[in-house]
Amino acid sequence: MNLRQKITEDMKSAMRAGDVKRRDALRLLQAALKQKEVDERIELDDAAVVAVIEKMLxxxxxxxxxxxxxxxxxLADIEKFEAGVLQAYMxxxxxxxxxxxxxxxVIASVGENGSPKIGEVMALLKPKLAGRADMAKVSLLVKVKITG
Structure with a gap:
């Protein structure tokens, strides 16, 4: 079962259980996924679904x-609940x-060709870390490691 199907099944379960808050959060996610598919005229794979969830988080x-x-x-509590629901799919x-x-x-591999540049390192790290790390934090760590 792919991630998109799991989200659909979880929404159905929330509907059966009468969990309105969870159902609504999952509907928002499904709407965002559907919008991305319509806009780009593609069917989203798990990596693309994770990217949408990351943006929503x-x-x-x-x-x-x-x-x-x-x-x-x-209002902050509502957003925190929705973030918790979304985080479960990351x-x-x-x-x-x-x-x-x-x-x-990655810095060592880029550094073999001269001095590593932050943009090059981030470009190589982003696909490897998609959904598994906060990219703002990663960027700071890369800057600290490169600049010393």
């Missing part, structure tokens, strides 16, 4: 920060040690 984190700054905890996150090792490996 980033939007939720931004919204949570804004709602909390505006002291709207009720691949297992890498540990800090695994992430550090992967960054060092």
């Amino acid at each position: 980033k939007q939720r984190r931004d919204s949570i920060a804004q709602y909390e700054a505006a002291q709207r905890q009720d 691949p297992e996150a890498l540990s800090d040690a695994e992430l550090d090792a992967m960054i060092s490996e």
Whole structure:
């Protein structure tokens, strides 16, 4: 069963159980997936589904920060719940040690051809880390490792 089918089955389960909040969060996800398929005229594979979920998670984190700054905890709680539902479909996150090792490996491979550039390293890391690490954090780690 691919990720898209799992999301559909989970939504059906939420509907049967009467879990309105979970159903609504999954409907938002399905709508975003369908919109991406229609816009690009493709059928999404698991990697593309993870990319859509990652984008939605980033939007939720931004919204949570804004709602909390505006002291709207009720809205922040809704966004946190949706983020939790979305996070369940993401691949297992890498540990800090695994992430550090992967960054060092890529920097070493790029460094063989001269001094490594942050853009080159990030371009090689992004497909390997899709959904498994926060790319903003990865970017900071790469900058620290390259600049020393």
